[in-house]
Amino acid sequence: MTTTLTKTRRPRKATRPQGPHRSRPEARRRNWLGGLAGWLWLAVVAVPLYWTLITSLKDRSRYYASNPLVPSADPTLDNYRMVVESDFLQYFVNSVVVTAGAVIPAVLVSFMAAYAIVRGWRMRVLRAMNGLFLMGLAIPLQATVIPVYLIIIKLHLYDSLPALILPSIAFAIPLSVLVLANFIRDVPKELFDSMRVDGATEWTTLWRLAAPLTRPAILTVSIFNALTIWNGFLLPLVLTQSPDRRTLPLALWTFQGQYGVNVPAVLAAVVLTTLPVLVLYAFGRRQLLSGLTAGFSR
Amino acid sequence: MSTLTGERSGRRPQRSILPWLATPALLLFTGFAVVPLVGVFALSFTTWDGIGSIRLTGLTSWRAVLTDPGLPHALWVTFLVMAVSWAVQTPLSILLGTFLAGRQRYRAVLGVVYFIPLMLSSAAIAIAYEALLDPNFGLGAGLGIEALSQDWLGRPGLAFGVVIFVVSWQFVPFHSLIYQGGVQQIPKSLYEAAQLDGAGRVRQFFSITLPQLKYTVITSSTLMVVGSLTFFDLIFVLTEGGPGDATRVLALDMYKRGFQASLMGPASAIAVILVLVGLALALLLRRLGGRDAAASQLEGAS
Numbered sequence: 001m002t003t004t005l006t007k008t009r010r011p012r013k014a015t016r017p018q019g020p021h022r023s024r025p026e027a028r029r030r031n032w033l034g035g036l037a038g039w040l041w042l043a044v045v046a047v048p049l050y051w052t053l054i055t056s057l058k059d060r061s062r063y064y065a066s067n068p069l070v071p072s073a074d075p076t077l078d079n080y081r082m083v084v085e086s087d088f089l090q091y092f093v094n095s096v097v098v099t100a101g102a103v104i105p106a107v108l109v110s111f112m113a114a115y116a117i118v119r120g121w122r123m124r125v126l127r128a129m130n131g132l133f134l135m136g137l138a139i140p141l142q143a144t145v146i147p148v149y150l151i152i153i154k155l156h157l158y159d160s161l162p163a164l165i166l167p168s169i170a171f172a173i174p175l176s177v178l179v180l181a182n183f184i185r186d187v188p189k190e191l192f193d194s195m196r197v198d199g200a201t202e203w204t205t206l207w208r209l210a211a212p213l214t215r216p217a218i219l220t221v222s223i224f225n226a227l228t229i230w231n232g233f234l235l236p237l238v239l240t241q242s243p244d245r246r247t248l249p250l251a252l253w254t255f256q257g258q259y260g261v262n263v264p265a266v267l268a269a270v271v272l273t274t275l276p277v278l279v280l281y282a283f284g285r286r287q288l289l290s291g292l293t294a295g296f297s298r
Numbered sequence: 299m300s301t302l303t304g305e306r307s308g309r310r311p312q313r314s315i316l317p318w319l320a321t322p323a324l325l326l327f328t329g330f331a332v333v334p335l336v337g338v339f340a341l342s343f344t345t346w347d348g349i350g351s352i353r354l355t356g357l358t359s360w361r362a363v364l365t366d367p368g369l370p371h372a373l374w375v376t377f378l379v380m381a382v383s384w385a386v387q388t389p390l391s392i393l394l395g396t397f398l399a400g401r402q403r404y405r406a407v408l409g410v411v412y413f414i415p416l417m418l419s420s421a422a423i424a425i426a427y428e429a430l431l432d433p434n435f436g437l438g439a440g441l442g443i444e445a446l447s448q449d450w451l452g453r454p455g456l457a458f459g460v461v462i463f464v465v466s467w468q469f470v471p472f473h474s475l476i477y478q479g480g481v482q483q484i485p486k487s488l489y490e491a492a493q494l495d496g497a498g499r500v501r502q503f504f505s506i507t508l509p510q511l512k513y514t515v516i517t518s519s520t521l522m523v524v525g526s527l528t529f530f531d532l533i534f535v536l537t538e539g540g541p542g543d544a545t546r547v548l549a550l551d552m553y554k555r556g557f558q559a560s561l562m563g564p565a566s567a568i569a570v571i572l573v574l575v576g577l578a579l580a581l582l583l584r585r586l587g588g589r590d591a592a593a594s595q596l597e598g599a600s
Contacts, residue, residue, distance in 0.1 A: 031499070034397035041394055042408050044467065045415060051437055052426045068440030105326075113323035120316035129320050136331055138580045140528045142549045143569040146556055147337030148330060149348075170330030173323050202315050231419035233531040238557060249421035253535055256425050263429045270422045277417040289413060289475065 056080070056267040063264050079268035083255070088272060090244055091251035095230060097161055098247055102168035103225045107218060109169075110176035115206050117177065118184045119192070130181070136174035141167075142234060149238055163239040164247065168232065172225040183217035184210050220290050227288070230277065248273040335573065341566035348560050359563030369568070371543060372551040376575075378458070379547055380526040383465050387522060388515070390470050395477025396507060412471045420468065424535035427464050454544035457537050461545050464536060465529060473518045480514030481507065520583040527576050548572050 051068060057075035058066060066072065113129070120126040148167050149158075157163040187210060195205045211218070236250040246254065255269050281288055342359055346352040363369055398409050415423065430437050431450040438446025451457050488506050497505065508515075530549040533539065539546035539554065546554070548568060556565025 031397065031400070034393055034400075037390070037393045038397045038405065038408055041390075041470070042411055045411055045471075048426060048430055048467070049414060051430060055429075064435060066440075068437050109323040109326060113320040116316040116319040123316065125317050126320060129324055132324075132332070133327065136327060138524070138577055139331060139335055140524075140549075140572060140576050142528055142530050142552065143572040143576070144331065144334035144338055145553075146341060146562055146566050146569060147334035150337065150341070150352075151330070151334065166326070167330045170326050173327045173331075177323065202319070206319070227417065231421075233419065233421045233535075234553075238553075249419040249531070252419075252425060253421050256428075256535075263432070263435055266425060266429055270426050274418050274422050278414070281414070281417050285410065285413075288417070 052267050052270060055264055056271045058264050060262055060264050079262075079265045080272060082265050083269045083272050086255060086269075087243065088248075088251065088269070091246050091248050091273075092276070094161060094245065095247040098164045098168065099226050099230045101161070101165045102172065102229050103222055106169040106172035106225055107176060107222050110173050110221070111180050111211070111214075111218060112206065113173070114177045114180035114184055115202075115210050117181050119202065130177075133174045133177045136171075137178070141171050145234060145238055148235075152239055158239065159241045159245055161245065164232075164235050167235055167239075168229045172229070176221045176225065179221050180214065180217055183214045187213050219287060223284075223288055227277070338566050338569045338573070341562060342564075342570050344563050344566075346562040348557065348562050352562075355563065359561075359567050362561075363564045363567040363571075366564075368543065368546075368551065369571075372546055372548050372568075373571075375458075375543075375545060376527065376547040376549075379461065379465075379529065379545075380523055382462050383469075383526055384519060384522050386462055387466050387470050387473055388519065390466065391473035391518065392477050392508075392511070392515075394470065394474040396481050396503075398474055398478040399481035412474065414471075415468050416471050418468075420529075420531035421535050423464060423468055424532050427460070428536060431460060451537055452541055454541055457541055457544050461529075461533055461536060464532060465526075468532070469522070469525070473522065476518050476521075477511065477514055480511050484510045516583060516586060520580065523579050523583065524576055527572060527579075548575070 047069075054071040055063065055068065056079055057077070058072045059074075059076050059078070062072065113133075117126050117130045152158050152163045152166075155163075157166070191209055191213075192205060195209050200208065231249060232247070233249045233253070236245075236247045237253075240246065240250070243254075252269055252273050256266050259265050341352070343354060343356060344352050345355040345358060394412070398405055398412075428451065429435075433439060433447050433449045433452070436447065436450075438448070448456060450460050484507065488510070489502060492502050492506055527547075528549060529547065530553065533545055533547060533550055534553070537545045539550045549572060552565045552568040552572065555561045555568060
């Protein structure tokens with residue numbers, strides 16, 4: 001009822017169910033340190049973002065002379081045109097293909113595995129598999145990149161999009177299985193029992209019962225994996241070579257190498273490559289954030 | 299009795315499809331994660347330039363790596379990045395997490411801005427910062443502020459500081475999010491009791507909030523520490539390990555030896571060290587926490 005250190009409710013009328021009540025003067029005192037940190041951090045986060053955005057809209061020749069924190073009087077989209085003309089559409093398509101091509105199968109097989117692990121917990125094989133996936137959480141992707149490179153060469157997949165998709169799936173599996181299993185475990189046992197009484201097979205139970213009931217978790221896991229793969233840099237760097245196989249982060253890096261001196265153009269590329277994710281963030285912020293925290297035990 | 303046995307025999311054939319459901323995941327995971335993990339151990343006993351044939355050469359790669367002064371240096375830099383970024387991020391994240399846990403509208407709005415860096419790729423962040431910190435054309439130079447227009451990425455100490463700053467910029471929001479969840483789960487009755495006892499705000503923070511956040515601290519620290527081993531993208535794009543080798547962490551050392559110097563054997567040996575360090579840290583932190591990954595995961599998911 002009284003306010004706490006962390007939940008300092010301002011004594012406003014709209015403090016919903018509690019209604020108006022007198023809190024101790026102590027409790028009403030604000031969390032100054034937290035507030036200060038909060039506003040400072042806002043500046044720390046916002047200034048670079050703001051600077052990046054306004055600079056990307058400046059004319060190259062005028063950029064050097066202008067005040068860096070004042071937006072251009074006549075913003076130009078020339079930098080963006082230059083970026084788009086440098087094949088960024090192709091890179092965007094590549095990123096979409098790799099992300100969708102990895103996330104969909106990864107979530108699908110992880111869901112099936114999670115279901116099997118929860119329902120077949122009595123079977124030693126499945127418990128062992130669960131142990132294996134848990135161990136996978138502790139494997140850093142970087143450390144296995146050399147053998148992955150070798151395997152991809154042996155499969156004659158080097159410099160192709162499947163080369164990026166296959167390892168991405170593998171590395172998405174451990175966390176996805178873990179999170180999905182946690183949610184499937186929450187499905188009431190009676191529901192499974194009644195499905196069985198009705199004569200449903202495990203396969204139908206999986207799709208008719210478990211999948212619909214854990215849809216939010218499936219969405220969350222998909223979002224987390226999609227962000228990770230969309231932003232991935234090391235696999236494209238190591239497993240591809242041709243310009244037309246680049247995904248956005250890698251393309252961004254090579255673009256910077258090429259046009260590094262043209263700061264507004266480089267920043268336009270930064271903005272453009274992050275735009276799709278930011279648009280998603282604007283629409284599905286809650287899902288995105290829960291997707292991130294669900295994925296926090298890596 | 300008869301129903302029991304009847305049920306069991308009826309269940310058997312059904313259950314046997316379960317292992318098959320898990321098989322696709324197992325195959326993919328084995329093929330592209332377990333085999334590579336075993337493979338990296340194997341490759342560390344070979345000599346390979348990344349293109350030609352692979353020759354078994356015993357301990358040659360290990361000898362080369364272990365006698366190279368670059369290894370202790372890379373280990374030291376990795377440790378420094380881990381320790382300093384932990385020491386910077388943890389208090390900040392706790393502070394911001396408790397701040398965000400408040401239900402005021404404006405804090406939610408600030409939160410929207412805070413979490414933007416989480417969506418961005420490390421490559422994009424590193425490239426934007428490289429431009430922003432440019433001593434001639436960056437923000438500091440443009441504003442004409444001497445202190446801000448230093449050669450940030452050209453001097454070892456400064457470059458290290460920049461790496462820590464950018465890492466924090468990127469990941470503090472994530473850990474604040476974890477702490478926010480942790481703080482919101484603390485029972486309010488604890489604070490009420492403390493207030494009755496006359497405990498002040500600071501006292502409440504140290505005797506209630508922090509102890510109650512114990513498991514959150516462990517989860518967040520595990521992620522920070524183990525995650526810091528994998529800061530490859532950011533450091534690679536930002537400094538490429540430089541200037542000199544001031545920011546050459548293990549992961550970067552591995553990449554440079556393997557894919558730039560074509561020494562896959564020694565690079566694999568570094569990768570093995572990376573795996574062992576990661577496992578050791580995960581085990582150590584788990585021992586500290588006394589709970590397994592699944593439990594802390596559950597806490598996060600709920």
